Each structure stands twice: as C-alpha cells, then as structure tokens.
Amino acid sequence: xxxxxxxxxxxxxxxxxxxxxxxxxxxxxxxxxxxxxxxxxxxxxxxxxxxxxxxxxxxxxxxxxxxxxxxxxxxxxxxxxxxxxxxxxxxxxxxxxxxxxxxxxxxxxxxxxxxxxxxxxxxx
Numbered sequence: 001x002x003x004x005x006x007x008x009x010x011x012x013x014x015x016x017x018x019x020x021x022x023x024x025x026x027x028x029x030x031x032x033x034x035x036x037x038x039x040x041x042x043x044x045x046x047x048x049x050x051x052x053x054x055x056x057x058x059x060x061x062x063x064x065x066x067x068x069x070x071x072x073x074x075x076x077x078x079x080x081x082x083x084x085x086x087x088x089x090x091x092x093x094x095x096x097x098x099x100x101x102x103x104x105x106x107x108x109x110x111x112x113x114x115x116x117x118x119x120x121x122x123x124x
Contacts, residue, residue, distance in 0.1 A: 002026050002098050002113040009094060009118030012086055016122070020081040022096030022115055030054075030074040033099040035111055036081045038092035038120075047106040048094070049081060059104040064090075086122045093117040 003025040012018055022034070035050040049070040050059045058070050069082040079096055095118075097111035105111070 002028070002032065004096050004098065004113055004115035006094065006096055006115045006118040009120045011121045011123065014086060014088055014122055014124050016086050017082070017084045018086065018120060020083065020094055020096075020118060020120070022079045022081075024077045024079070024098065026077070029077040029098075031100070032113075033101065033104060034070075034072055034079040035097045035099065035105070036070060036079075036094060037097060037108065037111075038090075038094045039117075040089075040092040043092075045095075045108055047108075050099075050104040050106065051079065052104060057104060059106065061106075083120070086120075088122045088124045090120060091122050092120060094120050 006022045008020040036048040037045050039045040051070045055072045067085045072079040096115045098113040099111045
C-alpha cells in the first residue's frame with residue numbers, strides 16, 4: 001500500500017510559479033508510475049502529467065506542456081510538479097497518484113493510490 005501526501009499549493013498571481021510536492025510512504029515508491037491530476041470546480045478530474053518509474057520518461061497534457069515539469073526523487077520517495085507561467089484556468093485541486101501499470105497512463109482508473117489534493121488558485 002502507498003500513502004500519498006501533497007503540499008505546496010497556494011494562491012499565486014497569473015504568470016507566477018508554484019512547486020507541488022507529493023511525499024509517498026512505503027519502500028516501493030520506485031516501482032510505481034506517478035501522475036498528477038487536477039479538478040477545477042464544476043469540472044471533471046483531468047490528467048496533468050506522468051513520470052516513469054526511473055524518471056526518464058514523462059508525459060504532459062497539451063494544456064500544460066512547456067509550462068509544467070514533473071520530476072521525482074526516488075531516494076526521497078517524492079514526486080514534484082513545477083508549475084510556471086500559471087494562468088487563472090490552472091486553478092484547481094491538484095492530486096498525485098500512483099500506478100502499477102506499464103507505460104504512462106493518462107486515465108484516472110489506471111491509478112490505484114491517490115493523495116488528498118492541494119489547492120492551487122491563480123488570480124488574474
């Protein structure tokens with residue numbers, strides 16, 4: 001079992017940056033693909049980014065590509081999401097998730113474990 005705890009959310013002006021962290025419990029963190037998802041008010045949860053077990057391969061939603069960067073430190077059992085050039089439409093609750101499947105899945109049901117989420121609010 002993996003427990004995930006996000007941190008780093010907050011209020012930021014448009015054009016600003018935030019770095020989210022997701023700390024995982026357990027000794028098998030490196031065996032999971034890690035992903036970030038977000039859910040804005042009144043909208044469905046959507047894929048943001050994913051990273052392979054070793055951190056070599058990454059995948060991004062078109063809406064965040066070239067602005068967000070996902071990375072991981074397996075020694076620290078932590079995955080990060082660096083968010084630059086933030087826009088008001090990036091406002092959402094951001095959650096990290098862990099998947100034991102192959103590839104870099106973008107669908108919610110591919111992920112078995114979820115954190116509670118952290119709020120990111122971008123003001124215009």
